[in-house]
Amino acid sequence: MPKSELTILRIGLFALLGVITAAAVYITFEITHSAKALAGQALESTALSLSYSAENALQFGAKAGDEIKSVFSDRVVAYALVASEEGRILFHTNSRLEGQTLDKVELSRWHPGEKASSRRIRLGTGMPAAEFNFTIHSPGEGKRLLRLVLHTAGADRIAAEAGRLWWIVSGALLLLWAVGILLERTFTRYRTLRDRMEREERLTLIGQMTAVLAHEIRNAVGGIKGFSQWIGEKTEDGDERKAAIAGVIRGTDRIESLVNDLLLYSRDETYDLRDLALRPAIEEALEPFRSRWGGRVELEEDRGILVRADRDKLERVLTNGIRNALEAMGAEGLLKIAVHPEGGQAVIEIEDSGPGVRDEDRSRLFTPFFTTKTSGTGLGLAYTRKVVEGMGGRVDLASRSGGAAGAILTVRLPQGK
């Protein structure tokens, strides 16, 4: 599956989770909000209907007291009283308080000009309650204060239940996200694995075809080269045919080296892994270049680092890396080779002062046949990656950072014990 499809799938999954989360949060907010509002409204309407009943009861003249008491016998009423404008208590659910006078503070909460006012209070017992102050009219006697104090425990319980809904919804959403993320992880891993298997299958097939083809070409070219050499030997010096045949031999040499590289790259490798000292391996790989190259070579001091690798393959990896570095620099320059351990791995860095790698080439450097050289085959780095990964390591080629020109080939291999 292409990367972009995987990204779309991922975005889709997380968008869906986002929408579900937003919807759940919105709905929960609405439910809790309206539950609280409804509970408050229910309390208010109870108070209002009680106030109408009380106002009605005042019509009963002499029997008004009994009527009002029966109105206030409702379970939600904590206590209630009717007082005159001066504050004298005319009726009280606790009849012992009748005849007493409300103090200024008590009276100040009543605004006779308004129909009603309310506030939340706490009773002497610590229970929550709501106090309503109504202005009612007594026939022929003017305005009266009706103070209703109602229990709010019922309404508060509804609000608390609604609050608990948040916990349940949050838990469910958390679970949903966890499952979503797990799903995404599993799917990504499955795709990566499948892609890798497909690539490997393809490469194996190409490898087998290439190996057969390369073998046939090598045999044929061997014949051409042999005959050409024979003709060359039979031809007199100075004969112009001798120069032509030398050209043919150079061509066959080139084909032979290409085919050898191809065979090397395409064959199924087996690895003879041993603990090897890195420094001597690097010295050995450098040796053939020392006399042929005019630049400066800096080799980090030996710290006795061991690497777990196949000797021949490590040798070829180092040779390829050094050759690329020297080819990048030309006749002059500075080649630095450093080695250090890092998290159980031996890290080899081959650094040059050449032009570095272009950003647009970076993704293709390790692809077989990618080359920017006229006489390159582009198999050096492809082979390097194949065997380094085959030995359980990783390889990377990048321009030097920090403004310095040049490139660094970094090879990581398991450290030896």
Ligand SMILES: Nc1ncnc2c1ncn2[C@@H]1O[C@H](COP(=O)(O)OP(=O)(O)OP(=O)(O)O)[C@@H](O)[C@H]1O
């Ligand atoms: N040290 C380096 N500095 C800059 N570019 C590099 C360096 N090493 C490799 N490259 C780039 O990577 C390309 C691929 O390298 P690779 O070794 O695979 O093939 P090649 O060197 O071109 O040919 P050959 O098969 O002969 O090695 C090179 O052509 C070059 O463009």
Ligand SMILES: [Mg+2]
């Ligand atoms: Mg090369």
